[in-house]
Amino acid sequence: KAGVTQTPRYLIKTRGQQVTLSCSPISGHRSVSWYQQTPGQGLQFLFEYFSETQRNKGNFPGRFSGRQFSNSRSEMNVSTLELGDSALYLCASSLGTGVNTQYFGPGTRLTVL
Amino acid sequence: QQQVKQSPQSLIVQKGGIPIINCAYENTAFDYFPWYQQFPGKGPALLIAIRPDVSEKKEGRFTISFNKSAKQFSLHIMDSQPGDSATYFCAASIGTSGSARQLTFGSGTQLTVLP
Numbered sequence: 001k002a003g004v005t006q007t008p009r010y011l012i013k014t015r016g017q018q019v020t021l022s023c024s025p026i027s028g029h030r031s032v033s034w035y036q037q038t039p040g041q042g043l044q045f046l047f048e049y050f051s052e053t054q055r056n057k058g059n060f061p062g063r064f065s066g067r068q069f070s071n072s073r074s075e076m077n078v079s080t081l082e083l084g085d086s087a088l089y090l091c092a093s094s095l096g097t098g099v100n101t102q103y104f105g106p107g108t109r110l111t112v113l
Numbered sequence: 114q115q116q117v118k119q120s121p122q123s124l125i126v127q128k129g130g131i132p133i134i135n136c137a138y139e140n141t142a143f144d145y146f147p148w149y150q151q152f153p154g155k156g157p158a159l160l161i162a163i164r165p166d167v168s169e170k171k172e173g174r175f176t177i178s179f180n181k182s183a184k185q186f187s188l189h190i191m192d193s194q195p196g197d198s199a200t201y202f203c204a205a206s207i208g209t210s211g212s213a214r215q216l217t218f219g220s221g222t223q224l225t226v227l228p
Contacts, residue, residue: 004156033215033216035216042202042218042219042220042221043157043202043204043216043218043221044218045215045216045217048215056215058215090156090157092156101147101159101162102159102214102216103158103159104149104156104157104158105156106154106155106156107155107156
């Protein structure tokens with residue numbers, strides 16, 4: 001089975017712009033979670049989607065949003081980018097309800113200038 | 114805020130040594146404790162996980178020890194190899210009906226195994 005894929009792998013944006021990141025989960029997986037990884041804050045949960053519905057959300061401002069499509073692919077959007085949004089954004093997929101194992105993609109490295 | 118505290122921040126061992134990474138948690142509602150390994154340029158990969166009703170779990174060269182009363186758990190890597198050099202993260206989560214688990218991660222340990 002193919003693993004979790006994330007596109008693009010690298011992005012450079014400037015402050016004030018917006019960005020959209022994409023995640024394709026493992027085939028058959030219906031849950032997609034997003035995490036932000038930075039040297040200062042470590043790995044932090046952003047949100048989780050299942051069957052096109054956001055089920056859980058971490059402590060991030062409303063500039064961070066996401067969605068999930070009927071094929072389980074997910075996108076996350078960050079509007080009005082700030083320098084502090086520079087991070088590795090990781091997507092993790094799992095089968096869904098109550099299943100513990102989450103499989104991470106390689107991440108998208110976002111740099112905000 | 115739910116927290117998982119991980120130590121040490123970095124660790125250097127000789128090949129064949131047994132590095133030990135420790136984590137402590139506060140929220141007694143946590144009921145699933147995975148360890149992830151991350152190589153540069155890659156996403157975290159699940160190594161091994163444990164539930165609080167078990168005191169020890171082994172998978173290959175990796176062992177988790179769990180002390181529920183102390184709210185601590187640790188990862189031991191037996192016969193460590195240079196290929197084990199990576200960043201290791203402990204995590205904890207709470208089972209929520211109808212949702213995949215939200216992982217709360219430790220701050221990570223950079224392990225270097227010298228040849």
